[in-house]
Amino acid sequence: MSAEEKPLNFLEQLIKSDLEAGVVEKVVTRFPPEPNGYLHIGHAKSICLNFGLALKFNGACNLRFDDTNPAKEEMEYVEAIKQDVSWLGFSWDGEERYASSYFDTFYEWAVHLVNTGKAYVCDLNAEQAREYRGTLTEAGKNSPFRDRSAAENLELLEKMKAGEFEEGAKVLRAKIDMSHGNINMRDPILYRIRKQSHHQTGDKWCIYPTYDFAHGQEDAIEGITHSICTLEFADHRPLYEWFIANLPVPAKPRQYEFGRLNLNYTVTSKRKLKQLVDENYVDGWDDPRMPTIAGYRRRGYTPASIRKFCEMIGVTKADGVVDVAMLEHAIRDDLDKNAPRAMCVLRPLKVVLTNYAADKSENLTAPGHPQREDLPERTLSFSNEVYIDADDFREEANKKYKRLVLGKRVRLRNAYVIEADEAIKDDNGNIIEVRARVIENTLGNKPEDGINPKGVIQWVDAKDNTEFEVRLYDRLFTDAAPDSGDKNFLDFINSDSLVTLQKCYGEKGLAAAAPGEVFQFEREGYFCRDASEKTAGQCVFNRTIGLKDSWAKIENK
């Protein structure tokens, strides 16, 4: 289905009709992360949505840090977030924005609410406030401080701002309705006292606005037309609208909600991801097993594959769980089309070719990609000793096994057909070497005797190759829903999620692989030269994803 045939999602339909009806002249969206952690695949969905909408409808999308809580936020995260959004391929409109740069305006607007009798300073502590708030089914009751005069409220607010009260001693609240069915409307908190310095504003403030008192106003200031957030904020929409209606804001943005992404076998909660990092279950936010943008990048996922995935899953208000196989399909599809091919032997088994001169060697050529003539050919060296994968040889096997078997033939990919004569074993009976013969004139030709090999395997010259480390990654969790119900996600960490293989042999051209470059190691999968500083000076390849393996299904039957 072409792009123009693809049906519009509900937000695209909405924007299209808003544009046609003249409700807005130009669509402006925003991606508003809080800089309290690294971006993950769920954020990628939001990024693709917000930036994608702007692109599709010729609008603009801002990057805005929703930095209203200095206790949790750090500069490290704002830098990482900027890098990740850029890496995904999007450009925000102008400079990045910060909620904190509007703090003066927010304060003026708080004063405005106080002056219009719509906000008051409340002395209830957190516990008391909870009691007064009521429950989901019972109305709350008015705070005893609800009826302070505007003058008194103003004086107290100024003292809060001046740092004259301790944290938690007072808050500024909107005066709405303590019996409202929507708890967000029961006199929500606008400002709290936090005597902490902020990564952007330093020590200028000791009171900070809450999300509710900030978000819609940020949108209004920036001229956001469609403020898109996840479903759990739908309950906040009436409050969002209340502020827009009761404040002298320069525009009237509208909030819309969509269903956040859930992926099976994956945890996407910043808190839990942070725990995995802090407690060393993984090697940092960019560990290739992490569902973070940084993790996928290090793993070898391409920006295009992540964008494709986000397009595939769609945007709706239904909260479902997407099969991680969809993400895997997206990256396989991209890499199959674009990654240059190479050969690598993960578990080397030496094969000595007894009828090939021991002092001879030759250079063979192989296509860079079976379907892409634009990718350069590569040169493979060949000699009388090659490595093949230990899994590709058996002393005996049934007809389904299409690799090297004693007395049988196999094609060495891009090279000759060989026939195995003998398996050499050590004292424990382990096969340590195979002796085989090259079948004459089979480079590019079938055997002249008509006995064709059943299969093709990869190999590497044992005398001229590149040696490196390979890290095989698998899903981080063994359970499809590791954080559902009362489960503890840490109980389901896959102990085999990282298998490190030393002394893997790849064709010699791989020595020139650039950090971050991805190859298909034929018959194995896609592998990315690690680009992390953690492995600087070493040659390490991370497995992005294996090839689809129908043999595994046959074998496991």
Add this chain to the structure above:
RNA sequence: UGGGGUGUAGCCAAGCGGUAAGGCAGCGGGUUUUGAUCCCGUCAUGCGAAGGUUCGAAUCCUUCCACCCCAGCCA
């Protein structure tokens, strides 16, 4: 017993009163010097359930059921 939201195949998802798109996964087959890719075929008499309106309902109405979110001075 409150408020908000959602139910279309194993999963994601079109559908907007005219007779169930597409993708992922699966299954069967073909091509192949990658057990990959690619190609072909297959996969909902059924749209949470029951009633109703209509010539005609996944779409409209009624009732019911299930699931998700909300009682941070987090976002």
